[in-house]
Amino acid sequence: MTTLDIMLPYYGNVALMQAAVRSVLAQSDPDWRLTVVDDGKEPDVPGWFAELGDERVSYQRNEQNLGVTGNYRKCLGLVREQHFVMMGTDDIMLPNYVETARAILKDNPDIGMVQPGVQVIDGEGTPTEGLVDQAKKRIYAPKVQGRKLMSGEELAISLLRGNWLFFPSICWRTEAVKAVGFRDNLEVTQDLALVIDLLQTGEQMMITDRVTFQYRRHAVSISSAQAFTGVRFEEANRFFRDVADRLDAHGWSRAAKASRLHLSSRIHALTMVPGAVKNRHGDGAKTLLRHVAGTDRY
Incomplete structure (x- = not known):
């Protein structure tokens, strides 16, 4: 088993990004590498990373803003290990994430994707379950007890009926993702596009009900x-x-x-x-x- 690469394409709220980084530092399994690629200009961020003092964490700031897909591509190009996570800048890894992912990959080294159990939290970090997430869980997502292997047209149909995945929580096989890459001119559907492309190449997904990740869903303001x-x-x-x-x-x-x-x-x-x-x-x-x-x- 190799080290797990955790990529963090960063833009936005500094405090939430720092919470995400701290959640990686708190992993029970220490065999990981975190790479943060900063696409913003927030002050004091480089200094904060310099003070962390953990050789497993690397930080770099883009000279020019690359945008969502551009920063994803840059992160993908920096992946060195056989498997990686493209973590959300405001999400939280529970302490058992790396441990669980590496255990699954040890048993299934050729799996293209691992979707762990996910808990949805709000902007304040409180567990929540709105209408969208209830629909994902109760209507669209497959029923899983333990682990479930899915692939091919069966999984494509399930996701196209209702995308129940949580993209930032997925662990990917690097070679598979680099072979298809990210599509141009997509942002909100980039995650689903990547998975469908991988399924068409024959990749499989292992789904586990073990909760290892917190996905932050911010409320949509009625005034926006x-x-x-x-x-x-x-x-x-x-x-x-x-x-x-x-x-x-x-x-x-x-x-x-x-x-x-x-x-x-x-x-x-x-x-x-x-x-x-x-x-x-x-x-x-x-x-x-x-x-x-x-x-x-x-």
Whole structure:
């Protein structure tokens, strides 16, 4: 078993990033390496890392802002070990994450992806379970007791019906991810795109119900106009149509049908409509409703 590379593409809140780093430092299994790639300009951050005094932690700041996908790609290029995690800058690794991931990989060294059990927390770090996460857990996610191995069209259909994955918590096989890379012009659907691409190459995912990670979900403010523009659903629509064509060509017709339907994405858009109306964002409400009806074209 090799060391686990933990990549942290960072931008944003300093305190949350520091909490994420401390959670890595607190791992019960010490065989890890943390690489932080700073895509921002927050003051005092380089000094904070210099004072950590842990040779397993490395930090670098980008000379120019690379954006989400650009920083993901840079992090991927810095991975040196056989497996890695692309951790969220505001998420928390529970102390058993590395221990659990390495145990699974020891038993299954060729697995492309490991999805551990995840607890959702809010902006203050309190466990929470909103409508989106209840749907993920109760409707879309497979039932797992212990470990469950999934792959192929079966897993693709499950995810395209409703993406129940937590991207920052997944442990990836480096060679597999570097072979497909991250797609251009995607942000909110980048995680699902990567997994579908890996499934088409024959990679498998091991799912465990052992909770080892906390995913932070911040509340959407009703006063945030950007949250209700519908832009994220324009990207989602392009993604689902493109994937459907790819899957048809791959011979996965049932998965292609699930992608064209993208029911959970349309339901999510429907839940955003009242906020758009209340926020007086008429164009956003129209975009959301077109997505709900399946009549959007971009």
